[in-house]
Amino acid sequence: MANTTAAGPLDGVRIIDMSTVVMGPYAAQILGDLGADVIKIESPGDTIRMGPYRTTPGMTSLHLNVNRNKRSVALNLKDPAEHEQALRLIDTADALITNMRPRALARLGMTYQDVAARNPGLVYAQAQGFRSDSDRAGNAAYDETVQAASGLVDIADRALGTPMILPSILADKVAGLTILYSLLAALVHRGHSGQGQHIEIPMTDTMIAFNLVEHLAGHVYEPAEGPTGFPLSMLPGHRARRTKDGLACVMPYSAQNYRDVFNAAGRPDLAADPRVNTENFNLIDNDLYDLVDECAQALTTEEWAEVCAKHNIPMGPVLELEHAHEDDYVRDGHLLDAVEHPTEGLIRQIGIPVRFSATPGSIRRPAPLPGQDTADVLAELAELAG
Structure with a gap:
């Protein structure tokens, strides 16, 4: 140590x-x-x-x-x-x-x-x-x-x-x-x-x-201007997606993000959807998340990482805890190193x-x-x- x-x-x-x-x-x-x-x-x-x-x-x-x-x-x-x-x-x-x-x-x-x-x-x-x-x-x-x-x-x-x-x-x-x-x-x-x-x-x-930082929502105002609960977080589709070979959090946050996701998946028909081609684009739309779920399976997680980096789309691969110590990001940041403990032998130590x-x-x-x-x-x- x-x-x-x-x-x-x-x-x-x-x-x-x-x-x-x-x-x-x-x-x-x-x-x-x-x-x-x-x-x-x-x-x-x-x-x-x-x-x-x-x-x-x-x-x-x-x-x-x-x-x-x-x-x-x-x-x-x-x-x-x-x-x-x-x-x-x-x-x-x-x-x-x-x-x-x-x-x-x-x-x-x-x-x-x-x-x-x-x-x-x-x-x-x-x-x-x-x-x-x-x-x-x-x-x-x-x-x-x-x-x-x-x-x-x-x-x-x-x-x-x-x-x-x-x-x-x-x-x-x-x-x-x-x-x-x-x-x-x-x-x-x-x-x-x-x-x-x-x-x-x-x-x-x-x-x-x-x-309450985000979930007080409409009840910030008195009288209330809407319900409690942060609308985006409350959508059922607000989750990671199943890709061709695993899981990834592909999370479009703008109309352009959606169009780029749909085009990358080979779905120009969805990229032409009126909901993502309007000045009044509404991010709070679970149906759009359902379409992203459908499109996510067209590419591998690594392919989505490349697409999202190219088009500035928020994306994170899902870290599997069983394999965290093998992940490049975790390993390179010394976030989970193997060290020798005086009484317990070799352990994995969480980094600073x-x-x-x-x-x-x-x-x-x-x-x-x-x-x-x-x-x-x-x-x-x-x-x-x-």
Whole structure:
């Protein structure tokens, strides 16, 4: 694996990660990728790690993906001595991330008020399912329930005809990114003022705001000028197409795009259709999408890539996850490299997607075993205490 020398734009920043599963760990992992020293405080024997594993229980695929560039410290927060050690670690930190429920934090004496009394410059990012001042504040919340509570299931039901949960933990990851930008903004503020602060990131509120950007639609106006739901996204034909040999997202966005697609498929009769030869061209027409579906099968995916590049038609080949590591774009961008993990052997490691010209991020540490770094981190803490 890569060396353990800190690098990146957040070099010198210390983060305490007291979160579990995906939302908080994902945010903390990105902070680590950008150079922060991330210390993950875990309860011994009580770590939730989901997904398949190869060699070591707990070293699951999901853990490997969201806990790299961290040091793991196992502390029992219910034990007075270990609880004090955790607080002393927080005293050294610039920011803390937690997704514990408010009642649990209060029982442990680790609310914002508790830790800010010791470290007033701390940025305390607290993520939870619902706002703390709502009647749902203490409710359990998971990605599926947040997709429902934020309107995403309604969007799927109206567009697809079934109230499905989208097959991605979208709410967790969007909330994770929201933790990230909120925490960084608060660190900038602290750099100007010296003032720490508490940030509350409710998953449901985050996803409602996220979903309504386009799907509030006609209800932006009062009274409403039309229904909710972004019209283009709600069309049944708004999907990838089956080509002669696979799948591709051929997505014409103008009348000229449609004419070029139809001509490329050998259908000049469709290119002459009045609907794509009018000044009042309407993109919201599912019948046109049906025609694109029909034409897509005339060419291979590679042929469509050439046609669309030539005519400036939006197009993307469909990445098959089973073969992602073989894809030229993925491989050339180092988005999924094979690396050796100290305990799990050869693994595929997700790359850092953003590029900094002066302060690039790096992957310096593999995801740790639970409690792997406890002795080293506590020894550092003792040295600081003198």
